[in-house]
């Protein structure tokens with residue numbers, strides 16, 4: 062904000078009561094009204110890597126020129142230096158406004174979003190992260206400025222679950238699950254639930270589950286969440302402690318089907334044999 066021009070009171074007002082200056086400052090807070098310069102409250106915008114983001118700008122008012130500034134390409138984020146990204150000028154009567162992209166890095170990736178003069182940036186890269194600024198020059202020398210902090214996150218893919226079973230004696234198994242979504246950790250949260258979507262067991266990266274050998278399985282689910290997405294994976298304490306379960310369900314129904322078939326064949330055979338015997342017996346008992 063250092064480089065922003067604030068309205069300078071004339072020299073003879075240097076001794077004006079502070080309250081009057083405060084009043085001037087307060088007046089400058091609301092959006093483009095009478096004071097010469099107005100600010101928005103800085104906006105935080107989250108973008109998704111490879112996707113698009115919109116830096117919002119409400120603008121119905123007539124304007125002379127809108128200048129979008131981008132973070133400096135040098136890695137001196139601390140300096141907060143910004144460079145011209147694009148300049149928007151009104152089109153002729155009935156024509157669309159003109160957008161001139163001045164920064165190579167954004168060429169082919171920016172356009173005006175809808176009728177609002179909001180700036181849409183597509184194919185976001187991590188390098189797009191930083192502070193943006195818009196300066197809107199209105200007619201009658203009024204100016205409006207707004208700062209944006211753009212953060213880029215990856216859309217989370219399915220987290221990886223690592224499993225550490227340890228026999229704790231007495232037929233119990235301590236199994237530790239560790240969830241990892243592979244992104245920078247500080248903006249990631251993990252929640253463990255059982256069942257998926259149920260009560261929260263833990264919000265740590267790892268979860269310790271005690272499983273009694275032979276007990277029912279009770280899978281746990283880890284959901285990784287970042288500001289733009291979430292993704293889940295589930296794991297089974299029983300499988301972790303007792304080895305992968307035999308392919309039960311399909312095998313069972315297959316066996317059952319086979320059993321029924323064998324029973325049916327046996328039954329038919331038995332009925333056949335009986336019939337033959339009975340018939341034979343009748344034959345013999347006939348005089």
Ligand SMILES: *[C@@H]1O[C@H](CO)[C@@H](O)[C@H](O)[C@H]1NC(C)=O
Nearest residue numbers: 111168169170171183184185
């Ligand atoms: C944006 O990404 C898409 C898909 O990866 C690609 O086809 C397109 O050329 C990219 N556009 C620009 C301007 O980089």
Ligand SMILES: *[C@@H]1O[C@H](CO)[C@@H](O)[C@H](O)[C@H]1NC(C)=O
Nearest residue numbers: 227228229230234235269271
């Ligand atoms: C298993 O977990 C319990 C409960 O947290 C703990 O008291 C015990 O020491 C653990 N045993 C082993 C062998 O890790």
Ligand SMILES: *[C@@H]1O[C@H](CO)[C@@H](O)[C@H](O)[C@H]1NC(C)=O
Nearest residue numbers: 229230231232233234273274
């Ligand atoms: C083993 O488990 C049984 C049943 O829960 C309990 O009564 C017993 O005290 C346990 N023994 C040990 C050594 O932990």
Ligand SMILES: *[C@@H]1O[C@H](CO)[C@@H](O)[C@H](O)[C@H]1NC(C)=O
Nearest residue numbers: 284285286287289290291292
């Ligand atoms: C997870 O993302 C979905 C959309 O992908 C959203 O509807 C849901 O509310 C999110 N859940 C959490 C806990 O953030």
